[in-house]
Amino acid sequence: MSKKQLRIGMVGYGFMGRTHSNAFMQASRFFDLGYKPELSIVCARNRERAQAFADQWGYGGVETDWQKLVARNDIDLIDIAAPNDMHHDIAIAAAESGKMVMCEKPLGRTATESRAMVDAVRKAGVPNMVWYNYRRIPAVTHAKNLIDSGKLGRIFHYRAQFLQDWTISEDLPQGGEALWRLEKSVAGSGVTGDLLAHCIDTAMWLNGRIENVTAMTETFIKKRKHNLTGQIEKVRIDDASAFMARFRNGSLALFEATRFARGHKALYTFEINGENASLIWDLHDLHRLQFFDHHDEGTERGWRSIHVTDGEHPYMDKWWVPGLSIGYGESFIHQAADFIKGLDGDPATPTFADAHETDLVTDAVLKSAETGQWEKP
Numbered sequence: 257m258s259k260k261q262l263r264i265g266m267v268g269y270g271f272m273g274r275t276h277s278n279a280f281m282q283a284s285r286f287f288d289l290g291y292k293p294e295l296s297i298v299c300a301r302n303r304e305r306a307q308a309f310a311d312q313w314g315y316g317g318v319e320t321d322w323q324k325l326v327a328r329n330d331i332d333l334i335d336i337a338a339p340n341d342m343h344h345d346i347a348i349a350a351a352e353s354g355k356m357v358m359c360e361k362p363l364g365r366t367a368t369e370s371r372a373m374v375d376a377v378r379k380a381g382v383p384n385m386v387w388y389n390y391r392r393i394p395a396v397t398h399a400k401n402l403i404d405s406g407k408l409g410r411i412f413h414y415r416a417q418f419l420q421d422w423t424i425s426e427d428l429p430q431g432g433e434a435l436w437r438l439e440k441s442v443a444g445s446g447v448t449g450d451l452l453a454h455c456i457d458t459a460m461w462l463n464g465r466i467e468n469v470t471a472m473t474e475t476f477i478k479k480r481k482h483n484l485t486g487q488i489e490k491v492r493i494d495d496a497s498a499f500m501a502r503f504r505n506g507s508l509a510l511f512e513a514t515r516f517a518r519g520h521k522a523l524y525t526f527e528i529n530g531e532n533a534s535l536i537w538d539l540h541d542l543h544r545l546q547f548f549d550h551h552d553e554g555t556e557r558g559w560r561s562i563h564v565t566d567g568e569h570p571y572m573d574k575w576w577v578p579g580l581s582i583g584y585g586e587s588f589i590h591q592a593a594d595f596i597k598g599l600d601g602d603p604a605t606p607t608f609a610d611a612h613e614t615d616l617v618t619d620a621v622l623k624s625a626e627t628g629q630w631e632k633p
């Protein structure tokens with residue numbers, strides 16, 4: 257059967273530009289899809305660097321202005337792998353020109369921005385998705401399946417952390433290429449929108465909607481040199497953010513993210529405790545799921561470590577043989593494959609509307625840190 261064309265226009269060739277390009281290239285090799293993704297055009301402001309990326313990854317051409325990319329009639333899907341301040345305008349223009357849109361997280365710098373993006377894709381009726389890729393690490397998907405099967409029973413607690421240590425030095429500047437995450441006007445917020453957004457997306461996928469939150473944030477380094485102005489300027493993003501939450505199902509939660517946890521590079525962990533069973537997952541050991549089942553025989557009861565590499569585990573029948581693990585990059589391949597499968601069936605999630613729910617929670621977290629009150633998303 258001949259496959260339909262899916263011509264991709266990628267905005268950005270940085271960290272995510274690479275993961276997405278790899279995902280589209282590999283998706284149709286490992287998964288049986290009705291479409292064949294084609295790396296058509298990559299867009300970035302610097303033509304030489306964009307061309308070098310296009311040559312390396314096999315893109316057919318480059319654009320240096322995203323508006324020209326969006327206006328082209330030889331592109332089916334716009335994929336936004338650019339910093340957060342670009343998401344809103346590009347996504348809305350892409351939807352208005354009738355193109356499918358995939359966008360990196362957080363969907364908006366604020367929930368107000370992402371609301372407008374949801375409205376635009378709805379009005380245009382175009383397929384859309386946000387790259388909350390951790391859902392598609394097989395051990396995380398397996399956790400979802402175990403929870404949905406009822407094995408854990410009533411849920412009491414959820415805990416998540418995302419710890420890094422790369423901004424501890426006072427000498428690290430803010431702003432400009434590579435350091436846009438430290439500049440509020442570009443990033444929207446600090447670790448709340450960058451790291452906690454991942455934790456919140458996974459949490460609501462596994463455990464349902466969040467009812468309310470109470471939070472604290474801190475900016476440990478108050479002033480940093482700005483890369484673009486050369487001046488010492490106030491830092492307006494949160495370096496650390498922690499919040500308590502109540503889920504609508506009555507369970508309680510603790511969330512924490514920081515870029516000041518010396519020794520941790522990308523330690524994303526979550527734990528969920530139910531009346532019958534508990535689960536723990538850790539990004540540094542991403543193919544394992546720790547599982548405790550109270551229904552096990554008393555003398556043998558204990559935490560077991562499930563090596564999520566069996567053919568019966570999510571996605572794993574498409575990879576090597578049982579016992580051999582896959583990694584971070586494959587979660588993006590799974591997401592691209594699911595998005596493409598969803599074009600001919602039930603749309604894959606998280607859609608823009610789902611990611612907007614996460615933005616509502618991050619907004620509530622930042623508001624609560626200011627007001628000192630419990631806030632509702």
Ligand SMILES: NC(=O)c1ccc[n+]([C@@H]2O[C@H](COP(=O)([O-])OP(=O)(O)OC[C@H]3O[C@@H](n4cnc5c(N)ncnc54)[C@H](O)[C@@H]3O)[C@@H](O)[C@H]2O)c1
Nearest residue numbers: 268269270271272299300301337338339340360361362387
């Ligand atoms: N899903 C995840 O796990 C994950 C991980 C990292 C980043 N992200 C998200 O991905 C997005 C990009 O982050 P990154 O780490 O790849 O950043 P990056 O700095 O590595 O790359 C950003 C890219 O955007 C391009 N760009 C900037 N301004 C542009 C413009 N005006 N027109 C065209 N291109 C432009 C840059 O040239 C660069 O190629 C952000 O929204 C970030 O939050 C998600």
